[in-house]
Amino acid sequence: MLVNVPGPWSPLLGRLALSEIPYTNPILAPLFIVIVLAGIALIAGVTYYGKWGYLWKEWFTTVDHKKLGIMYIILGLIMLFRGFIDGLMMRTQQALGDGPGDNGMKLMGAIHGYLAPFHFGQIYSAHGLIMILLAATPLLVGLMNIIVPLQIGARDMAYPYLNALGLWITTAAVFLIMISLFVGDFSHNGWFGYAPIFEMAYSPGVGVDYWIWTLELVALGTTLGSINFLATVVKMRAPGMTWGRLPVFTWTAVSANIIALTSFPCLQVALALVGADRYLGTHFFTAGFGGNLMLYTNLFWLWGHPEVYFVILPAFGMLSEVIPAFSEKPIFGYITMVLASFAIAGVSWIVWLHHFFTMGMGPYVSTEFSIATMLVGIPTGVKVFNWAFTLYRGRLTFSAAMLWSIGALFLLLIGGLTGMMLAIPAINYMVHNSVFVVAHFHMMLLCIVYAVFSAIIFWFPKIYGFKLNEVWGKIMFWLFSAGTFLVFFPMFMLGFMGETRRLDWPFNPQWGAWFDVQEIGIFVYVLSVLAFLWMLYVSIRDRHANRVHTADAWGTSRSLEWLTDTPVPFYNFAMVPHINALDEVAWRREHGFMDKKPDHFKAIHMPNNTPIALYIGALTFLVGFGLTWRVWWLTLASLILAVILMIYRSNKGDPGYIIPAEKMEEMDRESKARMLSDDSHQVPHGGGFSGGTVTAYAALDRDASGPLTPPSDSRHL
Amino acid sequence: MHAQDKVVDPNEVVLWSDDYEGHDVISTRTFGFWMYVLSDGMLFATLFAAYGVLSYSHSYYTGPTPAQFVAPWYTFIQTMALFLSVLAYGFAMTALKSGSKAGVVNGIIASMLLGGVFLGLNVHDVLRMISIGVTPETSGGLSAFYALTQVHAAHIFVGLIWMLVMLYQIMRQGFTEDTVGRLISLRMFWQFQAVMWVFIYIFVYLWGYMS
Ligand code: HEM
Numbered sequence: 065m066l067v068n069v070p071g072p073w074s075p076l077l078g079r080l081a082l083s084e085i086p087y088t089n090p091i092l093a094p095l096f097i098v099i100v101l102a103g104i105a106l107i108a109g110v111t112y113y114g115k116w117g118y119l120w121k122e123w124f125t126t127v128d129h130k131k132l133g134i135m136y137i138i139l140g141l142i143m144l145f146r147g148f149i150d151g152l153m154m155r156t157q158q159a160l161g162d163g164p165g166d167n168g169m170k171l172m173g174a175i176h177g178y179l180a181p182f183h184f185g186q187i188y189s190a191h192g193l194i195m196i197l198l199a200a201t202p203l204l205v206g207l208m209n210i211i212v213p214l215q216i217g218a219r220d221m222a223y224p225y226l227n228a229l230g231l232w233i234t235t236a237a238v239f240l241i242m243i244s245l246f247v248g249d250f251s252h253n254g255w256f257g258y259a260p261i262f263e264m265a266y267s268p269g270v271g272v273d274y275w276i277w278t279l280e281l282v283a284l285g286t287t288l289g290s291i292n293f294l295a296t297v298v299k300m301r302a303p304g305m306t307w308g309r310l311p312v313f314t315w316t317a318v319s320a321n322i323i324a325l326t327s328f329p330c331l332q333v334a335l336a337l338v339g340a341d342r343y344l345g346t347h348f349f350t351a352g353f354g355g356n357l358m359l360y361t362n363l364f365w366l367w368g369h370p371e372v373y374f375v376i377l378p379a380f381g382m383l384s385e386v387i388p389a390f391s392e393k394p395i396f397g398y399i400t401m402v403l404a405s406f407a408i409a410g411v412s413w414i415v416w417l418h419h420f421f422t423m424g425m426g427p428y429v430s431t432e433f434s435i436a437t438m439l440v441g442i443p444t445g446v447k448v449f450n451w452a453f454t455l456y457r458g459r460l461t462f463s464a465a466m467l468w469s470i471g472a473l474f475l476l477l478i479g480g481l482t483g484m485m486l487a488i489p490a491i492n493y494m495v496h497n498s499v500f501v502v503a504h505f506h507m508m509l510l511c512i513v514y515a516v517f518s519a520i521i522f523w524f525p526k527i528y529g530f531k532l533n534e535v536w537g538k539i540m541f542w543l544f545s546a547g548t549f550l551v552f553f554p555m556f557m558l559g560f561m562g563e564t565r566r567l568d569w570p571f572n573p574q575w576g577a578w579f580d581v582q583e584i585g586i587f588v589y590v591l592s593v594l595a596f597l598w599m600l601y602v603s604i605r606d607r608h609a610n611r612v613h614t615a616d617a618w619g620t621s622r623s624l625e626w627l628t629d630t631p632v633p634f635y636n637f638a639m640v641p642h643i644n645a646l647d648e649v650a651w652r653r654e655h656g657f658m659d660k661k662p663d664h665f666k667a668i669h670m671p672n673n674t675p676i677a678l679y680i681g682a683l684t685f686l687v688g689f690g691l692t693w694r695v696w697w698l699t700l701a702s703l704i705l706a707v708i709l710m711i712y713r714s715n716k717g718d719p720g721y722i723i724p725a726e727k728m729e730e731m732d733r734e735s736k737a738r739m740l741s742d743d744s745h746q747v748p749h750g751g752g753f754s755g756g757t758v759t760a761y762a763a764l765d766r767d768a769s770g771p772l773t774p775p776s777d778s779r780h781l
Numbered sequence: 782m783h784a785q786d787k788v789v790d791p792n793e794v795v796l797w798s799d800d801y802e803g804h805d806v807i808s809t810r811t812f813g814f815w816m817y818v819l820s821d822g823m824l825f826a827t828l829f830a831a832y833g834v835l836s837y838s839h840s841y842y843t844g845p846t847p848a849q850f851v852a853p854w855y856t857f858i859q860t861m862a863l864f865l866s867v868l869a870y871g872f873a874m875t876a877l878k879s880g881s882k883a884g885v886v887n888g889i890i891a892s893m894l895l896g897g898v899f900l901g902l903n904v905h906d907v908l909r910m911i912s913i914g915v916t917p918e919t920s921g922g923l924s925a926f927y928a929l930t931q932v933h934a935a936h937i938f939v940g941l942i943w944m945l946v947m948l949y950q951i952m953r954q955g956f957t958e959d960t961v962g963r964l965i966s967l968r969m970f971w972q973f974q975a976v977m978w979v980f981i982y983i984f985v986y987l988w989g990y991m992s
Pocket residue numbers: 256372373375376418419420437438440441444479480481482483484486487488492495496497501504505508509512
């Protein structure tokens with residue numbers, strides 16, 4: 065049954081050998097040393113300050129959706145950085161390697177540039193996989209984790225323990241792909257892989273195996289998460305939170321997670337079959353023996369396209385929260401916004417073939433998929449117009465969050481229009497596999513990144529109780545945007561000039577100037593990364609000055625998450641609110657109810673912390689590692705141990721604990737006291753309107769009362 | 782007219798949910814498991830798609846086609862074992878309604894035994910096929926055949942372990958919110974696997990035999 069691997073194998077260590085560690089590589093070896101030193105410093109620091117207990121109790125074993133969300137976001141940001149470094153290396157390779165001859169440097173055995181083709185291949189494969197699945201996805205899942213329960217008035221997710229499990233399995237995937245830097249190597253077949261080059265015969269190393277198991281782990285983690293989100297929204301809404309009052313972000317979370325739930329199994333199967341080919345010698349995707357190469361490509365993109373909408377929809381949701389808040393108007397066309405989300409989710413299932421029109425399936429099939437692809441533009445267009453109409457005649461505040469959101473709209477426009485071009489088979493045949501495609505989807509994915517930064521700045525004060533530095537947020541925005549323009553405008557041009565993607569040696573000297581512009585662009589990006597770090601530093605340094613004293617940090621926010629105390633206490637809401645309107649907070653502000661606090665409390669039930677999710681996550685890492693290196697005993701032992709832990713946890717159950725009403729009252733008082741004062745005079749009157757009000761009110765209301773006068777008559781106008 | 786435009790009496794308005802008792806644990810869990818079943822359905826759908834694509838005559842390369850090695854009568858016994866197992870589990874669930882611990886335990890044991898029969902026959906069938914040279918390495922078509930049938934068998938195996946765990950938990954803890962919720966989920970799981978088997982039996986065994 066088992067396939068014989070080329071090279072040595074031992075029962076104890078599998079394919080592991082000292083020679084698999086690239087200690088002679090002049091990039092990886094120093095990097096490894098730096099990481100080890102940083103790790104030692106971190107461990108020493110935590111030990112010195114005696115923080116292990118705190119980390120363990122408050123973070124590693126937590127089941128609190130907010131903390132898990134924060135950890136997801138940290139994970140996502142770290143991987144965003146790793147992916148960015150990959151990008152930097154690829155840009156530099158092409159800038160150095162352009163032109164006919166070799167460059168005479170011959171670094172690391174490279175004839176062109178400084179990276180050998182095999183090394184370059186690993187970098188672009190890891191870059192794509194990391195950015196989509198280990199950066200964008202955790203960032204979005206993290207934000208959904210924090211915000212969705214708050215927006216629907218729930219105390220936690222439906223399954224807090226499953227939530228922790230999802231995080232730790234995703235973390236295991238991150239560890240697996242990171243360790244591939246230092247032990248063995250990574251796949252060099254692109255982030256989506258090609259049949260049959262990923263078969264054992266053509267990729268005998270462990271790279272493809274790392275790729276398989278990393279993807280399988282993220283897929284598992286994300287599927288678990290999607291079940292949780294759906295159950296949370298369906299079952300845990302506060303009384304009065306009817307479907308018609310659900311905030312748009314929560315709606316997009318629902319549509320996105322329906323996609324994730326149904327599409328990730330396709331990916332899992334596709335990869336498991338690749339695994340079967342590589343481990344068991346089956347012939348699903350081999351070039352001979354009745355295998356079918358295009359089956360893989362179909363199965364992969366059957367997941368792949370819904371996946372891109374899985375990542376863009378929550379981003380759309382974030383824009384739909386930020387733009388109204390800083391336009392001081394309700395979202396334009398709430399119902400069409402919701403319908404458009406589901407239309408996009410639905411259509412995303414019937415377009416996957418546009419990723420390989422060049423397979424040549426004939427005019428009828430191509431036409432169907434071309435038209436279906438273009439259909440996506442309709443609901444997307446509806447959304448863009450809704451945002452535009454929300455901005456129209458709004459009272460705009462160009463805060464950092466707003467800038468990021470508006471930037472996202474521009475990227476969406478460019479990405480969407482180039483997508484439309486790609487959807488036409490005649491055009492697609494010309495530019496498929498060129499960097500034009502790469503530029504297209506980077507516009508889309510950067511749209512997500514913009515939305516995420518916008519959302520992080522927007523919701524940060526709710527979680528931490530102080531705002532991020534606006535000035536540095538804006539500086540970062542402009543640097544990042546300049547970088548985006550400088551890198552991707554040339555990329556579109558190069559696409560038109562016929563540069564195919566993934567070239568370690570761009571031979572055409574006429575491309576050189578564009579590569580140089582891109583190289584400048586990537587260094588502008590470096591500046592924006594520094595600006596981001598500086599923004600964090602400055603914000604944390606000045607946190608007392610930037611403290612938020614109100615529940616509603618921006619004074620113009622609209623949905624339910626802004627109702628509870630700032631920072632959000634672990635129980636979210638001392639009393640579960642009763643929802644009266646779409647945009648509940650705007651409604652309460654409008655009617656002068658924001659300072660009305662519950663006058664009595666009830667006992668609440670909270671789940672206990674547990675380390676088991678962390679243990680199982682660690683074991684899934686070992687399973688992945690064992691499979692990659694074919695260390696069967698390790699794989700089996702970890703798998704069995706994980707199952708035993710699950711059964712143990714199931715037998716034990718979690719009774720949770722009860723916080724009595726008096727204790728709740730006390731905690732609520734403390735939490736309110738920490739906010740200093742939350743009287744209505746802190747809330748700018750007329751900052752934003754409740755749902756359904758026409759635009760002209762904006763002008764009316766400004767005349768009626770100055771921005772900071774107390775609402776003597778708290779009634780609506 | 783929007784609700785927001787109405788004048789709201791501050792003394793009448795309901796801002797906090799006084800009599801909200803929180804979500805119902807069992808129905809939430811059942812809903813979540815239903816979602817899992819949906820994703821499991823997608824998993825089988827993908828495998829069926831792969832099987833369909835890999836069942837052209839050239840998919841079998843020079844090796845045997847299902848018509849030459851499947852035994853629908855033999856597999857029919859498997860079908861019956863699985864159906865009876867689902868029936869037995871159904872009896873366990875009716876016993877649960879009347880709160881009879883013995884009824885539930887006996888039902889699950891019967892269900893397990895029948896499930897075990899199914900699995901045993903499956904292993905036996907696989908061994909038989911391998912002994913006549915029908916292996917997954919032979920051709921893409923056979924790879925898909927094994928993937929589909931054995932992924933299903935793996936589900937059955939997991940179901941049996943789950944039943945074992947449930948037996949233990951019912952004996953130890955009785956009918957708590959947790960155990961009852963799990964019993965309901967397990968029922969969904971078990972019935973779903975039986976439904977999947979119906980498809981496999983028809984499309985893989987019967988159709989394979991006919992073609
Ligand atoms: C208006 C909507 C969109 C249309 C019409 C569209 C169209 C297309 C088409 C036709 C391709 C295939 C190009 C080729 O390989 O020849 C493509 C590739 C791609 N698109 Fe889009 N797209 C849209 C939105 C999005 C969104 C929202 C995302 C992600 C968030 C996205 C991400 C991607 C990715 C990742 C690829 C290429 C993956 C690869 O080959 O590595 N697209 N798009």
